[in-house]
Amino acid sequence: MSASIAATPDGAQAQPAPRPPMRTLGLYLLLGFSAGLPFYMFNAVLTLRLARHGVDIVIIGFFAWIALLPTFKFVWAPLLDRYSVPGFSRFWGRRRGWIMLSQLGIFLSMVAMAFTSSDQSLPLTALFAILLAFWTTTLEVAADGWRIELAPTQAQQGPIVAANLWGYRSAMVAAGSGAVLVAAWADWTWAYLAIAIAAFLPFPMLAAMRPEQPGATGRIRALASGTLISLALIAIVGLATALIGWAALSAVQGAGFSAQTNVTPIVLAIALLPFVALAIALPRIRRLPADAPAKMPGFIAPYVEIFWRFGYAVLPVLAFVSFYRMGDVLTLTLSHPLWNAAGYSLEQISVADGIVALACSMAGVAVGGLCAARLPMTVALIIGACASAVGNWVFVWLWYAEPSAFVLYVAAGVDQFGHGLEGAVFVVYLSMLVSPRYPGTQYAFLSGFAFLLPRLIGGAAGAIQKQIGYDGFFILSGALSFAAIFFLPIVMRVRPRAGAVHG
Incomplete structure (x- = not known):
């Protein structure tokens, strides 16, 4: 597929393409599951854990900034395209090698979070959560690059994205529901240990897979050497990470920042910096020759290639993708603290995050994948933005309604359906913007940039909630997600x- 075809986002004239084989769909169901389990544990489950331990809502909001790490995955994404993991990659190939390393990192980080689950030392909690986010993101980078190489067209991407998100969202639901239920029955240590074991299950499955090159030998030796080097x-x-974190925390405290500091204006100013930097760099990049x-x-x-290819149009594209997932990110930041503040029990939250969320999320992903494969991309994106906005606004109803299981389950179901639909459409749209020469790195950049503004604001969510309340917060977050529609004509x-010229 040429770069121009790959970068054309409207699918009205998409060429017919064969359906991806079932083994590929099964593979991406598994990879989605592998990445979804840990994501919830350093995000929604962690915010609930902190809320149950009485941590201030502003501090809980600051923990949402851990989710900024995936936003900057483009920084180390080129390393995954250029280098291999010794041992693992020699037998299983570069992509699977990085995935196996990442799964070891995920397992050990989650075990560390389990044994610091009292949250008596919040810096230590933050350290292990950051490490969990790093290895989870590394796994996603490797899997995304592989996905785009396997399925280069919009029609092929739809089924694979749906399978990947089914695995991802079902794992998030399993992690949220399972961890919360275990915490209700035992404690948070056992909750994190249980999910750590579940997250590690795909590792032996990958180790048992065929080598990248038919007839390759030395599986046991590759596994042993790869494990030692990975550790x-x-x-x-x-x-x-510990050294960088210590230096950053010392600098922040030395500058006088605390939970009482109004960080919202600072966050918004920081969010504008990437757009300013791009506007300064674009004229020079635009004048470069094609080669x-x-x-x-x-x-x-x-990065130069994508800016050269789109020129100044990259600015509205990046603004659009920044707003499109706003509702999804902000809901994940404060939905669980809201449920806790509204008086719902861990058992009720477990059901909402379990059976209800799983069924509705799978339905949303299926509808989103179908929309992306069958409808013009403009129409699919509009449907996704509207679904996301409703998924946020439903929490305003929950906040004012008399607490009951019915209210909680309906709100959680609408939220999961809307954001599942929106997410499936969005992944296909981003995949159509990349060049086939740099699929992994450019997708990492676009998907990372898409979450920069939402996650920056997410870190200030606690401070915003204190100013306008839970109702005002979810009205605002839904409106921001809906606002993405106004970028579409451009x-x-x-x-x-x-x-x-790609060489």
Whole structure:
């Protein structure tokens, strides 16, 4: 597929494509499950855990900034395209090698979170949550690059994205419901240990898979050497993260920031910086010759290429993607603290995050995948934005309604359906913007940038909630998600510049 075809987001004239094989769909169901389990544990489940321990809502909001780490996955995504994990990659290939390393990192980080689940030391809680977010994101980068290589067209992407999100969202639901239920029966230590074991189950399944090259030998030796090298890498990353975190925390405290500081204006100013930087850089990038990206170092070539290809149109595209997932991110930040404040028990929250959320999320993903595969992308994106907005506004009704299981389950169901639908459409849209030369890195950049503004605001969610209440917060978050529609008349007219040379 040429870059121009891949970058054309409107699917009205999409060419027929064969359906991906069932083994590919099954693979991405598994990979989605592997990434979804840990994501909920450093996000929604952690915010609920902190709320149950009486941590201030503003501090809980700050923990939402941990989810910013996936936003910057484009920083290390080129390493996954360029380097292999010794041991693992020699037998199973580069993509699976990184996935196996990531699963080891996920398991050990979650075990560490289990044994610090009293949250007596919030910096320590934050350290292990950050490590869990890092390894979860690394797994997603490897899986996303593989997915785009396997299915380069919009018609092929729809079923694979749906399978991946079925696995991802079912795992999130299993993690949320299962962890909360175990915490209700035992404590948070057992909850995190149970999910850590479940998250590690795909590792032996991957280890049992066929080698990348038919006839390759040395499975046991590759597994042993890959595990030892991976443990060393995980330890190095953990130590580096601890040192960086200590320096950052010291700097923040030295500057006088605390839970009482109004961080919202600061957050909004920071959110504008990437757009300002892009506006400054674009004129020079636009003047480059067509073969310039191909001659640049592999670390920066993917980013220069996408800016060269879209030119100034990249600014409204990035603004659009920043708003589109706003409702999803902000709901995940404060929905569980809201349920706790409204008086719902851990058992009720477990059911809402379990059977109800699973059924509605799967239905939403299926509808979203169908919309992305069958409808013009403009129409599919509008449907997704509306569904996301309703998924936020339903929590206003929950806040004012008399607490009951029915109210909680309806609100959770509407939320999961809307955001599942929106997410499926959005993944296909982003996949159509990338160049086939740099699928993993460019997708990592676009999907990461899409969550930058929402997650920056998410970190200030606690401070915003104190100013306007839970009702005002969810009215605002739904409106921001709906506002993405107003970018579509501009975004859908964007066409890539032809002539890029990829070498």
